[in-house]
Amino acid sequence: MTIQGITVALSKGRIMDSTLKILREAGIPVPEDIESSRKLILNTPNGEIDFILAKPVDVPTYVEYGVADLGIVGKDVLVEADRDLYELLDLGIGKCKMSVAGLPNTEPHTSMPRIASKYPRIATEYFRGRGQQVEVIFLNGSVELAPLIGLAERIVDVVETGRTLKENGLVVQEDILDISTRLVANRSSFRLKSGVIDEFVRLVRGVVEQKE
Numbered sequence: 001m002t003i004q005g006i007t008v009a010l011s012k013g014r015i016m017d018s019t020l021k022i023l024r025e026a027g028i029p030v031p032e033d034i035e036s037s038r039k040l041i042l043n044t045p046n047g048e049i050d051f052i053l054a055k056p057v058d059v060p061t062y063v064e065y066g067v068a069d070l071g072i073v074g075k076d077v078l079v080e081a082d083r084d085l086y087e088l089l090d091l092g093i094g095k096c097k098m099s100v101a102g103l104p105n106t107e108p109h110t111s112m113p114r115i116a117s118k119y120p121r122i123a124t125e126y127f128r129g130r131g132q133q134v135e136v137i138f139l140n141g142s143v144e145l146a147p148l149i150g151l152a153e154r155i156v157d158v159v160e161t162g163r164t165l166k167e168n169g170l171v172v173q174e175d176i177l178d179i180s181t182r183l184v185a186n187r188s189s190f191r192l193k194s195g196v197i198d199e200f201v202r203l204v205r206g207v208v209e210q211k212e
């Protein structure tokens, strides 16, 4: 079965290169100029696949609403978005952790400690699950600033190499979740285009398993 007639939403940014590498190794047609172009929708020369290049946080939205049949995005974004999707495959790239971090040797000293995060749902659920009352403050990025300037005592954020924490004098206090890049599908596409999607998964899985 040839892969055709599907739209795939890719996450722009740090997982893009390794995602494209896997797709190409899997023999899935990928537009040659996808890295260099500023286009946000690209299709393959024979029109088999449309690729949407989206902000990672928007990928679950495109897939839930069915404007993309498939999406490739981090587990952090998926858990935070909590959309109604099928998760089909772990691509084994973009590996990192969601962690609680803060300044070393500090104990929470207020009854309602403030937690800064780009992941307010994950942060809220985590502390609720532990029966701890916290105030979660949403930030869009550079979350490591918050403890340094007294906005929050701790942060919930993604840690990959640990370099950002280290260079800002912060330490991991607790790990919340293992993260990696996932392939997700729209629920109706998964039924209506099952042949093509199964083949897409089979090809990608072949490459992912080789790398394990």
Ligand code: PRP
Pocket: 140, 141, 142, 143, 144, 157, 158, 159, 160, 161, 162, 163, 164, 165
């Ligand atoms: C991410 C994340 C951490 C850092 C983790 O930030 O929010 O800050 O990378 O990587 P490390 O452990 O290898 O240092 P990003 O650079 O994506 O920017 P942002 O937080 O401003 O969105």
Ligand code: MG
Pocket: 141, 142, 143, 144, 164
């Ligand atoms: Mg950051």
